[in-house]
Amino acid sequence: MKLIIFLICAHLVYSEFHTMITYTEISGKTTAGTPEFSAVTTLDDQQIDYYDGNTMELIPRKDWMKEFALKSKELWKDYSDIRQKLQQIYKLNITVLMQLNQSHGLRSYQRVYGCDWDNETKDSHGFDRHNYDGQDFISLDLKKFTYITPVKQAEPIVQKWNNDRTELELLKQYFGRGCFYWLNKFLRLSKATIEKADPPKVSLLQKNPDSPVECHVTGFLFRNTIISWRKNGQAMSDKLESRDTLPNEDGTFQRTVALYVHPDEWMKDQYTCVVEHKSLTESIQKILTEDEIKRNRPGLYVPVIKAVVVLIVLFVIWKCRN
Known part of the structure; x- marks a missing residue:
């Protein structure tokens, strides 16, 4: 497993509580035209970038995100390349999971990770959760920095990930500094746009x-x-x-x-x-x-249609009698 830092969601720029979350998902089997892998970045429930396995391209959704992409072309390309690599890693992961669970058909593997920060109390914590078919599968205990699972089939994977000390050290650095750095950076970039926005x-x-x-x-x-x-x-x-x-x-x-x-x-x-x-x-x-x-103003066509229908009925009755 590789550490990938991308997909950031900052929750409520004007509140005292902020959250940065990463969402990714891959399906073991898809219908025609549906991408097997997708990754979406949201900022307070608003989409700011998007990537999927069909387009193979990271697309900014907000004007301030487009400016960030233009000013940081090399970094933006790296993010796009990272998503392509992550797609291959997750494709292997879901294949292994389907073999462990002896399952077939439409299956999905999701990962949700990030951090939150209370600007008033200065409290913060991170989270890293892996789900299989929408159910809790593996999570990272950020106090002990060890993976845990409630599912017996996932125990071999947990043991393997816990033995990768290099990867765990990278995660420790990310949840210690990197996550909060990107959270604050995206908050600053979006705040300028929000302050210039028209009122509802x-x-x-x-x-x-x-x-x-x-x-x-x-x-x-x-x-x-x-x-x-x-x-x-x-x-x-x-x-x-x-x-x-x-x-x-x-x-x-x-x-x-x-x-x-x-x-x-x-x-x-x-x-x-x-x-x-x-x-x-x-x-x-x-x-x-x-x-x-x-209010909706009814047009003149309603009484006109009624009048036409009445005339047609009268004409049919007259025709039948004659």
């Missing part, structure tokens, strides 16, 4: 007067952005439905929170949709009023 856009939507009012927010950078409704300035916990957070093509997110309140109520009390996140200088608020609501 908030719209109040309603299909018809009897439908719930939906607070639709799009263009926010962080998946954990808080979107809520307030009644007369007080947070609400009922009569709400929060929809799934969806990605936009530009790497931002969108989400809708529906308010199930009759018009008589929100005309009597003040209801406000509030968007909050530490990256925003202040919360974004949209007060629910009749003027702020955007």
Whole structure:
């Protein structure tokens, strides 16, 4: 096994807690067109680079990551080469695992490793986990720097990895310094872009007067952005439905929170949709009023179609009688 340092995920640039994670996966058998190996880098749930066994190319997904790739061409090429080598290593690993487990068909091998850091308490720790078919398989005890496993079939692999003292020393260096170096570097690179980003856009939507009012927010950078409704300035916990957070093509997110309140109520009390996140200088608020609501306006084609259908029916009846 070789130490590969790549795929970094920094969690919440504006929070006090940060996490850097590496995700890789290889499948023992794939369908046509599906890559056997893939590696994705995310920054607070946003993809910043991507690699797979079909393209054989490391692709930056964010503008600041593209700048980093251009300024560090040799390093970027090394990262791409590392992924190609890692693909071969994992291909061998999953072949061995399938033989040990006497399994066939679609099988997957994943590795997740990285470190987290609390900027306030200065606490930090690393993690290194290997999964087979989504189940815990092997993990690295970073206190003793030895591999452990809950699976009997993995014991020969654990013994082999624990005997590789050179590799364990490299891992010790990575989790001692390297992991936190890259975590802070990517945090700095991304922070400049985040500070220049436009604020999210908030719209109040309603299909018809009897439908719930939906607070639709799009263009926010962080998946954990808080979107809520307030009644007369007080947070609400009922009569709400929060929809799934969806990605936009530009790497931002969108989400809708529906308010199930009759018009008589929100005309009597003040209801406000509030968007909050530490990256925003202040919360974004949209007060629910009749003027702020955007509704679907039915076109003239509906009554026209009904009129045409009635004429056709009358024509058919007249034809049959004559």
